[in-house]
Amino acid sequence: DTEVTQTPKHLVMGMTNKKSLKCEQHMGHRAMYWYKQKAKKPPELMFVYSYEKLSINESVPSRFSPECPNSSLLNLHLHALQPEDSALYLCASSQGWNEQFFGPGTRLTVL
C-alpha cells in the first residue's frame, strides 16, 4: 500500500461549525504533514508531526487543531473558520527526510 488517503474529498461548512479532516497511511512512515493550498498557489506547510509528536507549527491560527492519534492517522480539527480558509487541504507522509507522498486532498469551502 503506497498511498495516502484523505476524507472527505469535499467539505462545505459554516463559520460556526466544527468539522474534522482525516488522513491515513499504511506505509510505516513516521512523519506526517498538513498543507494548505489556495487556488493557483503552491502548497503551504501548516504542521509537521514526527513520531506522533508535533514538531513544526507554521504559526497557524488556533482555529486549526491538528491531532496524531497513532502513527497511521492524522486529523485536522476545524472550528470557527473564516471564508478565507477555503482551500485544498493536503496531507503527506514520509519516511524520515525522504520524498513526501501526498494524498488527493480535501476541498474545503467555508460559507
Place this chain on the structure above:
Amino acid sequence: DAKTTQPPSMDCAEGRAANLPCNHSTISGNEYVYWYRQIHSQGPQYIIHGLKNNETNEMASLIITEDRKSSTLILPHATLRDTAVYYCIVRVGNQFYFGTGTSLTVIP
C-alpha cells in the same frame, strides 16, 4: 522567502523533450532539490530528486549545475498527460520549500 524561482508557464510539443528550469541560488550544501507535479488540483506527485549529481529515473532526468545554483527537469518525450504544474522544491531538513511552479502545457 522563496528558495526557488521558476518561469510561470511553458509550452512543449507532444513527443518533444520538455526542459523546465529552476533557480535556487541560495541553496546550501546539504539541501536537496526535489521536483513534483500537480495535475488539476490532485495531490502533488513525486518525480525525482538530487543533491549534486545528475539523476535519471523512468519519468525524468534532473540536471544540476556544478555550482548547484540551478537545475533543469527534463521530460524526454512529453505526452498530453504531462500537462501539469511542475514544482521545484528545496528540502531543508524535513521541510519542503515550494517554488511558485511552472504550468507546462503539452500541445498536440
